[in-house]
Amino acid sequence: MSDKHYNISYLENTGLFLKNLKEHSYQPFSNIDQGIIIDLGCGTGIDAINMAQLFGNKVRLIGIDHDAIMLSKARLSNSNLENLEFIQSEADVIPFEDDSISGLRAERLIQHLQRPENVINEIKRVLKPGQPLVIVETDWAGLVFYDENINAQKKVIQYLTEVKINNGMAARKLTGYLEKSGFRNIKIEIFPFILNTLKEANDYLWIELILQEATQKGHLNNQEYESFLSSLKCADDKKYFSCSINIVVVSSIK
Numbered sequence: 372m373s374d375k376h377y378n379i380s381y382l383e384n385t386g387l388f389l390k391n392l393k394e395h396s397y398q399p400f401s402n403i404d405q406g407i408i409i410d411l412g413c414g415t416g417i418d419a420i421n422m423a424q425l426f427g428n429k430v431r432l433i434g435i436d437h438d439a440i441m442l443s444k445a446r447l448s449n450s451n452l453e454n455l456e457f458i459q460s461e462a463d464v465i466p467f468e469d470d471s472i473s474g475l476r477a478e479r480l481i482q483h484l485q486r487p488e489n490v491i492n493e494i495k496r497v498l499k500p501g502q503p504l505v506i507v508e509t510d511w512a513g514l515v516f517y518d519e520n521i522n523a524q525k526k527v528i529q530y531l532t533e534v535k536i537n538n539g540m541a542a543r544k545l546t547g548y549l550e551k552s553g554f555r556n557i558k559i560e561i562f563p564f565i566l567n568t569l570k571e572a573n574d575y576l577w578i579e580l581i582l583q584e585a586t587q588k589g590h591l592n593n594q595e596y597e598s599f600l601s602s603l604k605c606a607d608d609k610k611y612f613s614c615s616i617n618i619v620v621v622s623s624i625k
């Protein structure tokens with residue numbers, strides 16, 4: 372398994388699953404009728420493309436990501452929108468002047484950062500005063516399986532939040548980051564997602580791969596792994612598999 376908890380097909384799958392939430396997260400930008408909106412950590416460009424289509428030609432959408440492969444896919448997916456551009460950059464050195472950007476969005480980026488506060492401060496630097504920031508994050512600590520193997524579940528969450536994902540508790544820390552950096556009108560919304568089959572849990576959370584990896588790395592023992600996985604498969608066969616996770620949308624104003 373990749374060291375990262377995502378790849379192009381993962382982003383395409385989750386993009387479909389999160390379609391309504393994504394559209395909801397564009398709302399704070401809907402009054403912007405000119406200037407630049409950045410989608411930071413844009414991945415395959417789904418949101419930058421959606422917003423470029425939604426907001427019209429007076430608004431310029433810039434997708435920024437440090438991964439050249441993600442950006443190649445994003446550029447391929449752009450069907451000649453003239454108000455859209457993709458730029459390769461680290462998130463902590465956004466290549467724009469102070470107070471020059473009309474809106475900034477970052478989805479499932481902050482969880483991957485070693486030094487999230489630096490990126491929040493960099494976002495604050497480039498945003499114009501009074502303009503919106505929207506951050507979307509997965510609350511990995513709130514991953515729940517309706518299954519009796521409680522200790523194995525706790526260990527999987529611990530593996531995800533403390534080992535696998537650089538900043539695995541990001542969703543819980545966002546309001547604090549924004550408060551410290553001086554953002555105002557901070558608002559948090561929680562969106563629960565329910566997965567009703569093991570296939571969905573594999574497509575959207577890579578659950579069997581995570582269990583295997585946690586076991587190979589010694590965070591679960593073989594017996595816990597076998598028992599948890601067979602219990603999930605049994606629930607799936609009998610059609611009562613149920614797992615949930617929250618996604619948070621935090622919006623604020625500089």
Ligand SMILES: C[S@@+](CC[C@H](N)C(=O)[O-])C[C@H]1O[C@@H](n2cnc3c(N)ncnc32)[C@H](O)[C@@H]1O
Nearest residue numbers: 377412413414436437438441461462478479483
């Ligand atoms: C889970 S993906 C989310 C992609 C996209 N926002 C979406 O929701 O489909 C995280 C993205 O952040 C990018 N990323 C991670 N760390 C970054 C950094 N330090 N600077 C810029 N991009 C980064 C990754 O390359 C990846 O494309």
